Amino acid sequence: MEDEYDLSDLSEFKPAPLIEKIIANIEKVIVGKTEVIRQVLTGALANSHVLLEDVPGTGKTMLARALAATIDCTFKRVQFTPDLLPMDITGTMIYNPADSSFSFKRGPVFTNIFLADEINRATPRTQSSLLEVMEERQISIDGAAFNIPKVFFVLATQNPVEQHGTYPLPEAQLDRFLLKLSMGYPDRSHEREMLTARKGGNPLAALRPIVSRKEFRLIQQYIADKVTISPEILDYILSLADGLRQHRDLVLGPSPRASIALMGAARAWACLNARNYVIPDDVKILAEPVFAHRLILQPHAMVKRVSAKDVVGEVSRTVPVPVVRDNQR
Template identity: 85%
Template sequence: MQEITILCNTSKDEILDDNADISDLEKFDPAPLIAKIIANIEKVIVGKTEVIKQVLTAALANSHALLEDVPGTGKTMLARALAATIDCNFKRVQFTPDLLPMDVTGTMIYNPADSSFSFKRGPVFTNIFLADEINRATPRTQSSLLEVMEERQVSIDGAAFAIPNVFFVLATQNPVEQHGTYPLPEAQLDRFLLKLSMGYPDRSHERDMLTARRSGNPLATLRPIVSRREFRSIQQYIREKVTISPELLDYILSLAEALRKHPELILGPSPRASIALMNAVRAWACVSGRNYVIPDDIKTLVGPVFAHRLMLQPHALVKRVTATDVVMAVSNSVPVPVSKDSGR
């Protein structure tokens, strides 16, 4: 096999910092850091605190988020604001019908001087990756993200290349425009922890946006306020310190089982979806200032985590029933467990 080298712009110091061991979480308090992240993003994204917290939840859960909304609601701006707030690498790719998988993941380059191959890393080798208008790319290009989003590596010509420990894909798509688009398949949708919608701002918040824009783009004034190491510390804190009680684990399983048996669904949530909900609510609890999960955390996120993974029966589509409607109905019908300590 030919020798393979790697072309990469990442410095040695950045690699060491990204792979540094983080320990001693006993005195670590993530609340001030999370508050600073949210406040900094709100300088640009006005009146969308809930969406900001949910996107941050996906990132802290070491997973990914899909933003679906009409053009001009701030989807791309939110991704750029998050990247500007965290001191990390950010890459954006505008997905188009002529985009190739190698344009995302990278490709092998032959060097005739020494008969060797060099791997040129694609833009996906970053910390925050914005897949803008992902449904405009062909299914072939969309599928190039399947491995990297789940296994956190890229396989090229029999060699596997790891991506950074801090890795978050934020994809956007336009739900109202169908010409020249390719709907994301179920396997791709299943890779996203949350599917969210920005929605229009109310009148007062939109007025604040207009006032802020009179002197230029507020995004240009954002500066990093949290280091990549601090962000990883929050992620590790969530993994090791945020607890969820056995009663709430059973609650998640009851929701998943009820949806799998629902008469208006062809496809219910997979075991991966149950794991995703557990990880999401632990991160949400941390964002909410707690180190334990409560039932309201599950009820808040069960829709954004489960709905995009479901397939409706034809008769449900005829009745204009949405997957979110089904999830909310099941959430209201499944009894909420009562735990004395809520996992503390």
């Protein structure tokens, strides 16, 4: 299913023009949400996953479809419901009576971009079927392991308003998502632009791939191999994590996985900003979307209506920002 590419020679590779083309193409469909697009792309380029939480109709599904159409890759969408079974996502063994053998029928998760629509409507058992594939990039069925494509990105959505018939994601599942984002409503001018574009039909139908899957893999490899992060920035990430773990309003602070996630996200964000090195602002911008959904508040904080975002913001303001010189990058 997956092509093997030679990703060893990155000396002449320039990711910035490709990233600009991806963002510009998606903005033909998703209007006025450049920052959200950039953050979702950060999750995909960091080889991780994103959770979008927002009210219906704000463009969450459209964003996933636009990204898949732009990158020239396979896309599968599953509407999560209470009666959805794990095998409906991962696949199952099928018995062949002709030769009395079993063969594996791949589920929709064997794709490049997987949209888990309204993920909190599925039961915890079904939600947990994504744990292995999101972290280990494989599916285990009847003692056999099946690898998924190298380019694999889960974009999950959930509705924060309706609570009837939903199952909140457990901490272990939330921890698998690099970022938790919100689309939000467009402003008046952008919504007018959206209405004008819709008069001629759905603009998504006109989108054409402008980046190949190989080029997308090259950007991911470039971030892993070429984007540097100084010891001072690493200490800054650790200080943010320590500050949260000791905060009076938290029962549970960020795990070591969260610190690794912030480092990976900051490197991808630096690449999106046409740099091959991380600066403190990259970390500061991404601290809230990376850390907030992994935290558990104390009961007294919830009574005072303190949010996890408030706590991350407070710690970000109190932790000293390092000064990184050019020769330390």
